[in-house]
Amino acid sequence: MDKETDTTNWFSAVNSPEYFRTIGYELIDLLARELQIANSPLSEQKAIEWKEPEQMLSHWSDDFSSEQVSDPVTLFKEILSHSINMNRRGNVGHQISAPHPLSVITSMLMAHLNNGMGVYEVGMTGNAMEKIIIEKLVNLFNLPLSATGFVTSGGSLGNLTALLTAKALYLNKSPNTPLDKLAILVSDEAHYSIERAFAIMGIPVQNLIKVPVNSTFQMRTELLEGYYADACNEGKTVFCIVGCSCSTSTGAFDDLTSIALFAKRHDIWFHVDAAHGGPVIFSDRYKYLLEGIEDADSIIMDFHKMMSVPSLSTAVIFAQGWHSSLTFSQNAKYLWQDQQREEWYNSGKRTFECTKPMTVIHVYTLLRVYGQEIFQRQIELQYDLAKSYAKHISQIGHLELLCQPQSNIVCFRYVEINADLNEVNKQIQLAVIKEGTFYIVGTTSNGDYYLRISLMNTRTTLDDLKMLTKIIIRRGRELVKR
Ligand SMILES: Cc1ncc(COP(=O)(O)O)c(C=O)c1O
Incomplete structure (x- = not known):
């Protein structure tokens, strides 16, 4: 057989529909069993099988150097058993969703x-x-009717894209403004992607003016005028203000109405980072948290957080649609012959990505199959659960809430007299993860360490969380006794 025929035959096995069907069905069976476990009682499942980084690296190094795999399903099983599974009901750590099963199918x-x-x-x-x-x-x-937007790969890229647009618009109007004079006002609790965007935009990070927050972790909007005046006196040009809906650490929603009024008064860009909290718009009971968003110049909202689709899928919306064409306008004649015209159907003219995945397929399908009820129910289930759990925490003793939850994020800590609470709570978090029924994370507020949970999984119940409380208190007592 000549080499070409041999290669053609080889690829016809690689491309075989029968092979695809066999492996695909086996994977679906595997994942369906995973879903069954995730739906079973908490006592029958673990959120995480903790392994030290070096242990994990050595496991996969051994795997990679072993003989070639003939059955990919064995490999899939290994991957599943060595990964955190977001569907397990004890997974209440970061804001990463347990994807709706239908959106796993649309991923395929x-x-x-x-x-x-x-x-x-x-x-x-x-x-x-x-x-x-x-x-x-x-x-x-x-x-407004003039608003348009697109979907991009994640909230960090969404924030960068919106801020680049705000900057481009400002520099179009005032081209002689030196970059090192540009400044943005933002809550002290804003997500780090805003600061990262700043570095990427070439603006000195000290021009990111962080406005303090109140006791409920919302931007103190009564301080805005003072901060603005100080910035002007220092020769800075504030061209944008960012509102958090909601903040990452504590889930606090800024007062967007006050921020919008401030932005209008000073004719500056108003961006809303609604990566996490944007989907409350689907709930009649919780959409009040976004009052004022209608006056934003740009908004981002992650579908892969509270709308439970696989990562990454983020909406970026501009009140004046044409602004979105300012960001990445450049020559790419091999892609688009007409560089000047805004064409909604050539989305690469407005997005950072060139080859952009069709992630919108997830939300589109969920809306077509379940209607917006799926997002409304999810928000209400998880925001209500956070409130119920906070009530339980405040009644149980030994635990202290950082603040009343405004979203599905709850921060609290174990308290004991005469104990180093920061050390004890860090140790509790580690012990909980190593035990594995739950995965929880931590956050720091004013130098104090708190345990933090994000309720992202529609399977998690109040009874599950009461079990978490028991584990935390038990661990706390053991640690303090030592
Ligand atoms: C408020 C907020 N903005 C932006 C981001 C970044 O989003 P992504 O992880 O999709 O890049 C996050 C992530 O947690 C967030 O909470």
Whole structure:
């Protein structure tokens, strides 16, 4: 057999539909069993099987150097058993969703199509779906008819994209402003991606003016005028203010109405980081938390957090749609012959990505199959659960809340007289993770360490969380006794 025929035959085995079907069905069976475990009682499952980094590296190094795999399903099993599984009900750590099973299926469809959406021809359906979903959000957020946007790869990139646009608009109007004079006002609790965006934009990080927060961790908007005046006196040009909806650490929603008024008064860009809290817009009971968002110049909202689709999928919306074309306008003649025209269907003209995955397929499908009820129910379930758990914490003794939860994020700590509370709570967190029924994280407020949970999984119940409380108190007592 000649080499070409041999290679052709070799690839026809690689591309075999029968092979795909066999392996695919086996994987689906495996994942369905995983879902069964996740739906079972807490006592029958673990959130995490903790391994030290070196131990994990050595496991996979051994695997990688062993003989070639003939059965990928064995490999899949290994990957599953050595990974944290977000669906397990004790997974209440970071703001990473337990994806709705249907969106795991759409991930496969997305991967199969592999439509790189930057150019219309390789994203015909995806670009149309994005326009429809963004228009739906524009409606829900009550933004002007001029608003448009797109989907991008994550909240960090979304924040960067919006801030780059604000900067580009400002420099278009005032081209002689030196970069090192540009400044932004933001809550002290803002996500680190804002600071990172600053570094990427080439603006000195000290020009990121952090406004203190009140006892409920919301930006102290009564201080804004003073901070603005100080910045002007120092020769800085404040071109943008960012509101948090909600903050990452404590889940606090800033007062967007006051921030919007301030932004209007000074004619500066108003960006809302609604990566985590944006989906409250689907709930009649909780959408009041976003009052004022209708006056934003730009908004980002992650679908992969509280809308439980696989990462990453983020909406970036601009009140004046044409602003979105300012950010990345450049020459790429091999992609788009007409550089000047705004064409919604060539989304790469406005996004950082060139080959952009069709992640909108997840939200589009969930809305088509379940309607917006799926997001409304999820928000209400998890925001209500956070409140119930906070009530339990304040009644149980030995535990202290950092603040009343405004979202699905609850921060609290174990308290004991004469104990080094920071050390004890760090040790509790570690002990909980190593025990494995729950995965929890921590946060620091004014130098004090708190345990932090994010309720992202629709399987987690109040009874599960009461079990977490028991484990924490038991661990706390053991640690203090030593
Ligand atoms: C408020 C906020 N903004 C932005 C981000 C960054 O989002 P991503 O992880 O999608 O980049 C996060 C992530 O937790 C967040 O909580």
